[in-house]
Amino acid sequence: KQEVTQIPAALSVPEGENLVLNCSFTDSAIYNLQWFRQDPGKGLTSLLLIQSSQREQTSGRLNASLDKSSGRSTLYIAASQPGDSATYLCAVSFYGQNFVFGPGTRLSVLP
């Protein structure tokens, strides 16, 4: 069974800290992996997509890495801000079909 897990489930940090969110998946035959942000009661916003042939992607203060052999991806957020507070979700596309989501990490950045 294809599963995606995320740790930690929740994280609280002071403003300005760098932080890492983790995503693990059970099947290394992935097509691509996406990181999303979700604000309370809202839909999902795509942050970064990493294709299976890539090792990392960067957008502004965000950097996502992919290690297929170990079944892991990390999302690095530099110089965190209160506006970064949200739930971050990892989604994996296995064999180019549907996406399997992790349960998310709820991030709080304290001013």
Place this chain on the structure above:
Amino acid sequence: DTGVSQNPRHKITKRGQNVTFRCDPISEHNRLYWYRQTLGQGPEFLTYFQNEAQLEKSRLLSDRFSAERPKGSFSTLEIQRTEQGDSAMYLCASSLGDSGANVLTFGAGSRLTVL
């Protein structure tokens, strides 16, 4: 293009009633996905279409759920004989599949409350 549009945004219904949700994807996107999300959980896959063909349907989806995308544009998700356990946020996403990137773009969701 205004992105992915979902209607209604919120539906309150009594147990046993039927409900229908509509999703209008980004116009050039050929893939359309339906997910369900409950509080504190990640989205759970329900089904997806490529153009008008329904290519995959979750085994978790009961026979009370049906989805259509008749002309390969908008899609509807119908839930018959609703149960309290159907209360959730129903999310629609679209993508330009087979492009290698397949970035999902989500709508704001339709929240269902079954009394």
